[in-house]
Amino acid sequence: MTCSCSAILIGGTFDRTAWSTLATHGFLGAFAPKHLGGQGQDFLRAVHLHEGLARGLDDGGLLLAMHAHLFGCLPILLGGTEAQQHRWVAGLATGEQTYALAMTEAEAGSDAFTMPTARPRPTARSFAKSSTTFVKR
Numbered sequence: 001m002t003c004s005c006s007a008i009l010i011g012g013t014f015d016r017t018a019w020s021t022l023a024t025h026g027f028l029g030a031f032a033p034k035h036l037g038g039q040g041q042d043f044l045r046a047v048h049l050h051e052g053l054a055r056g057l058d059d060g061g062l063l064l065a066m067h068a069h070l071f072g073c074l075p076i077l078l079g080g081t082e083a084q085q086h087r088w089v090a091g092l093a094t095g096e097q098t099y100a101l102a103m104t105e106a107e108a109g110s111d112a113f114t115m116p117t118a119r120p121r122p123t124a125r126s127f128a129k130s131s132t133t134f135v136k137r
Helices: 005-011 016-024 043-056 060-079 082-094
Strands: none
Touching: 016 060, 043 060, 060 082
């Protein structure tokens, strides 16, 4: 697979042809379950697939987008309902939908890991407490 990094940088475009090629070869849904359109690989295998691709592809932006897209599926797979997984992961795995992360937090900027949270003493129904600023689509 080849893509023109200079054309992307100069023209400010996203290479949809390369993105479609990644989808066709299963990279966008490497660890999504097969019944959701993915390859059903375990997490480590998916990382190895991406590492191999990174060694041969010279477009760092496309790689970053692919990694964000792939690992953006993870919260839905781990915590989403079956209906949510069918609605979102299936399209993400095939490349029909694109994952993006857009956020800003009052105390953390775009660094979600520095958001202040508090968790009361663990019980059967304890939840982390935090505040968030949210971006509408």
